[in-house]
Amino acid sequence: KNSLAATLYNPDSLELSTLKLRISNQLENASYPYTSKASEAKKKNNFAAAKTYCNKALKVNPWDEKAKAILKDINRMETIDELYTRGEQAYKKGDLITAYRLFKRVENEEQEYRNTRNYLETIKTKLEAKINIYYQNGVEYYEQDNFEAAIAEWDKVLLINPDHQKAQEYRERAVAKLELQKTLR
Numbered sequence: 001k002n003s004l005a006a007t008l009y010n011p012d013s014l015e016l017s018t019l020k021l022r023i024s025n026q027l028e029n030a031s032y033p034y035t036s037k038a039s040e041a042k043k044k045n046n047f048a049a050a051k052t053y054c055n056k057a058l059k060v061n062p063w064d065e066k067a068k069a070i071l072k073d074i075n076r077m078e079t080i081d082e083l084y085t086r087g088e089q090a091y092k093k094g095d096l097i098t099a100y101r102l103f104k105r106v107e108n109e110e111q112e113y114r115n116t117r118n119y120l121e122t123i124k125t126k127l128e129a130k131i132n133i134y135y136q137n138g139v140e141y142y143e144q145d146n147f148e149a150a151i152a153e154w155d156k157v158l159l160i161n162p163d164h165q166k167a168q169e170y171r172e173r174a175v176a177k178l179e180l181q182k183t184l185r
Contacts, residue, residue, distance in 0.1 A: 027060070035054070047078060079109075087106065138153035138170060
């Protein structure tokens with residue numbers, strides 16, 4: 001309150017700068033024990049404890065940037081872990097396309113996360129054996145004017161091999177025809 005009142009009275013005063021610095025230091029000193037414990041808990045992958053410590057730090061010091069950064073990183077890691085778990089589940093169910101997409105998202109967020117690289121290599125090898133099937137399914141759907149299904153099949157091809165020229169060309173045509181269909185409705 002004193003700081004806000006002093007800011008209104010004379011925002012450039014030396015006393016105000018000193019007061020703000022003292023307040024900032026006191027807040028940092030009060031929240032430091034919690035943020036240091038949060039950092040330790042995060043290192044041990046004990047995210048629940050780390051969140052609790054961060055929340056305590058923010059209760060003491062709502063401007064604690066370190067606590068905010070730790071919370072942000074924990075949320076990111078929890079999201080990555082959830083994607084990884086869903087990827088493993090899809091892989092176990094035999095849904096290789098979904099598993100591949102999920103593991104790719106994990107890899108894009110966090111390089112070398114757990115066993116992601118091995119999953120991606122194994123799945124890609126299995127999917128490469130099916131690439132011609134996906135491509136031909138796309139052609140068949142295209143010839144039946146089922147452009148959405150065709151695009152979905154060519155998306156699988158391009159997921160496996162982004163440089164597959166024919167799938168790219170057919171996909172572009174199918175997207176254009178699908179747009180034309182929508183405008184004619």
